[in-house]
Amino acid sequence: MTDLRLAPIAERADPPATLPPLTAGGLSWRPATAADAADLLALRNAVAVADDAPYRETEAEVADLFAASWRDFSTDSLLGYDEANVLRAYALADTRPGDTGTVRAFLWGAVHPERRGEGIGREVLAWLVGRGRQLLAASGKDVPARLVTYAEDDAPGSQHRMFEHAGFEARRFYSDLRRDLEVSVPDIRLGEGLRLVPWSPELDEPTRLAHNDAFRDHWGSEPQDTETWTSGRSEFAPAWSGLVLDTAPDVERLLGADDTDAETAASLRAGAPLVVGYQLASRYDSDFDVRGYRFGYTDALGVRRAYRGRRIAPALLSAAMRAFAADGMRYAVLDVDTANPTGAAGLYASLGYEKVSGSRMYSIEL
Structure with missing residues (x-):
């Protein structure tokens, strides 16, 4: 619902009206294309190495x-190359089409460690903020808006200071947790009617x-359409x-509940399976040597509010822990x-997860 107290987006x-020029460091700038993936990877990983x-x-x-498909690299990205045609900096502004409660512009960028201290980063951030503001205005969504970027807690202090100087404020804090799989994993049984099954493509939409x-x-979360x-x-x-x-949902009760969303209601009427909880994991082999151990990563965990x-x-x-351990x-x-409203931090602690590192979200609220 539109907040009538807000001015139009x-x-x-x-x-x-125009984006600020990028002149520091004498780089040549152009939009990114898919053919630049290898260059962009080399730059991003060089920054990751330098920043530990x-x-x-x-x-x-x-x-x-x-x-x-929602990203337009021709207008929302820039790559900065030096005279030897080596990528030294990049910028990417990203909005999500499904935002309804708060429209967001995510701002990503970096400067190669060998070219820091030349003012390139400040100009990249100024360009990103300007382009982010243009994207928010063009959305036409008269709801709260947010410019967003992220940093590791132990990133160089100059990065945090640059964000703060540009008007960003650290608003959310995240903890990276791990759980030793050599410690026994509890066997937790589900109640009647609930069944744990493997992920499958036909259950991805539910x-x-x-x-x-x-x-x-959850603060900062927006609905996701199929593509996102x-x-x-x-x-x-x-x-x-x-x-x-x-396996036997009370369809009538769920359809009568005030907080059952329209898509779920349509799915229930169609007799589709009702997924009530999920744990989606990824395998980041490229991170094993960096961390010094092999691990399974839970990307997403959630339970329907009624359950x-x-x-x-x-x-x-x-x-998930048993699956991780079975694969070594x-x-x-x-x-x-850290401010998760469902008490997730307490849940993880009870299962033996411990904090390893942290990161934070910076934003400008509009």
Whole structure:
């Protein structure tokens, strides 16, 4: 619902008529294309090495960026090359078509460690903020708006200062957690009518509906359409992913509930399977050497709001831990919003997860 106290998004976003020039460092700038995936990968990983980030990307992960139809790289990206035609900096502004409660512009960018201190990063960020404001204004969605970027907690202090100087504020904090799989994993039984099954393609759409329901009350979450839900899965591990089904749902009660969303209601009327919880995992082999151990990663975990309190999440996590361990992983790893409203941090602690590192979200609220 539109907040009548808000000015129109076209005014609040305050989009610049023209974007600021990028002149620092004498780089040559042009929009990115899919053919630049290898260059972009080399740059992003060079930054990750210099900043001691706990990850390294693969070319498939970078190629995923270009596969999404909603991204327009011709207008929303820039690559900065030096005289030797080596990529030294990049910028990418990204909006999501399904945003309804808050329209967001995600701002991504980096400068090669060898070219820091020349003012390139400040100009990249200024360009990103300007382009982000233009995208928000062009959305036509008169709802709250947000410019978003992220940083590891232990990233160089200059990065945090640059964001703060540009008007960003650290608003959300995330903990990277791990759980030793050499410690016994609890056997958690589900209640009557609930059945844990492997992820399968035919259950992916019911899982998307479960996700949108599970995250409706999470700060910063917006509904995902089919394309955004299925994008970015180059490292997805179906064999490590599980779902919980209600095999005999009370359809009449669910259809009569005020908070059953329209898509779920249509699915129930059509007799589709009802996914009530899910754990989707990925295998990031390129990170094993960086972290110094093999691990399975839980990318997404959620339980439908009407099914909370029935031990569904612990059952899914325990099943994932057993799957990880069976494939020779030493740890189970995941990331959690420290202000998660469902008490997730307490759940993870009860299952033996411990904090390893952290990151934060910076934003400008409009």
